[in-house]
Amino acid sequence: MSIRFTAALFSAVLLATPLFAAEKHAFTPQAFEAAQAAGKPILVEIHAPWCPTCKAQQPILEKLGKDHKFDALQVFEVDFDSQKDALRSFRATTQSTLIVFKGKSETGRSVGDTGAASIAALLDKAL
Template identity: 60%
Template structure:
């Protein structure tokens, strides 16, 4: 079997894209929400993101890679992300005053610093996360 120059060029480009994608295509693990862990992070003065999430929500699915990308940035290395399940943790959702899934709430220690609902723009989510620093 002979391979053409075009085949090798195409393979080289595909490999380059695959390797380049590996550097940015990793997920940041959100911690399942618990009152104790949340209070400990607040007491420690950590920047915190509360992510009100539903597995069936297309907006939540669109937010996830943006949050993963931003959380991987060095300036957000200390950001603690807590995921609240919109369907299974209704008392917690209500406690945060969230009316719907895809709600993002940031805390700077014990103080709420900002929130957004249904946002899927990287720039505005980054601006929201900045408020936690």
């Protein structure tokens, strides 16, 4: 492989990969508490793979997560079907629930929202 080809390939990979993005994690109480203690902006997504509303939210959340404004946002995905303890701790009764925090303080919540503007406004409350 030539040096020119390798450099072009490397450049293409860098351009195709966002350098900054909201960081997404599987929910664990320990990781969530660490993000809160660090004062991070946090989004908790209560998600179910079978939920059509959750599927509608995904591309919106992915697009917003690439916005530099949300680079520091820590995203925790809670599985509605298997993480019942987390659901109780967040007082979430349905999938497609989005909850935002500034550190330890809950600053907003929505259920079933699929509007890009209103989801962006919700995420802004974590900043």
